[in-house]
Amino acid sequence: MNFFKIICGVVLGVLLAIKLKSIGSPIWVYLSLALSVFVLFYILNRLSFVMDFLDEVMGDIGLESGYFEILIKIVGISYLCEFTANICRESGFLAVASQIEIGGKLTMMVMSMPILLAIVETITSVL
Numbered sequence: 001m002n003f004f005k006i007i008c009g010v011v012l013g014v015l016l017a018i019k020l021k022s023i024g025s026p027i028w029v030y031l032s033l034a035l036s037v038f039v040l041f042y043i044l045n046r047l048s049f050v051m052d053f054l055d056e057v058m059g060d061i062g063l064e065s066g067y068f069e070i071l072i073k074i075v076g077i078s079y080l081c082e083f084t085a086n087i088c089r090e091s092g093f094l095a096v097a098s099q100i101e102i103g104g105k106l107t108m109m110v111m112s113m114p115i116l117l118a119i120v121e122t123i124t125s126v127l
Contacts, residue, residue: 006042010035029091040083067115074108081105 081104088097
């Protein structure tokens with residue numbers, strides 16, 4: 001039910017932003033940004049519950065959590081880059097949005113190297 005209230009509030013905020021945009025007020029950009037940040041923090045709050053649960057499960061079954069942490073960081077970078085790029089697009093900065101996406105992809109590629117090396121080492125040890 002809590003998520004339903006958040007969705008209703010965001011829809012009302014978007015309708016208000018559309019009205020402000022149609023009358024030419026620049027405040028719609030700030031309202032859009034505030035709504036986006038509000039939803040992002042709600043999602044991050046929910047994600048912390050999932051992270052705690054998955055960390056506990058990893059500890060119970062005895063798997064190394066280092067690779068799991070890397071994967072979670074990569075997913076976080078993906079979400080943040082998409083969030084930031086969408087804000088830039090909404091504000092009309094298409095080139096900046098594209099650069100953010102490219103930078104995020106490169107960062108995720110670099111961060112995934114330890115996982116890739118572990119996979120290669122596992123394959124070569126089997127052969």
